[in-house]
Amino acid sequence: MPLRSSLRLAAVFLVFLVPVTLPAQTAADPLHTASRQELDVIKVLLAQEAAWNKGDLTAFASGYKDSPDTLFIGHQVSRGYAGMVDQYKRDYPTRAAMGTLSFTDLEVHPLDENFAVCIGKYHLERGKKDGGNAGGIFSLVLEKTTDGWRIIVDHTTS
Secondary structure, X not given: XXXXXXXXXXXXXXXXXXXXXXXXXXXXXXXXXXXXXXXXXXXXXXXXXXXXXXXXXXXXXXXXXXXXXXXXXXXOEEEOHHHHHHHHHHHOOOHHHHOEEEEEEEEEEEOOOOEEEEEEEEEEEOOHHHOOXXXXXXXXXXXXXXXXEEEEEEEEOO
16 A cells, blocks of 8 residues: 555656646757847847936937838837838827836847848836836837947837
């Protein structure tokens, strides 16, 4: 009888242990060494996040290419850098309305040496009277310019 009890205990242990350990053993390599291009693109978003959280819309907007061809796609399509900056100033007129921005789950997908796509999530933390919390996902197309990597297309959902 003690052997049978031990076997049952071992079987129960395996039933609970195997589902926990198998995914870790069979998962594709979860670690990824980022390329210089990927790191440079991520730096643009980290600089934007820091600028936003300081209340500096001008510095935040410098992550975008200053061009009439820059596109921002949200509830509508906005064309041009200047119009996009004006829209940000209208939508976020105060520091409280800006809240605190965080980006997560960033993935950079290089297309070639001059273009990359970055996807991720954003979260905006702010008080209810200032619009409440907001969040969503985004996809960005970035171009390597003489001024560094700049966003040329921003598609953001809310």
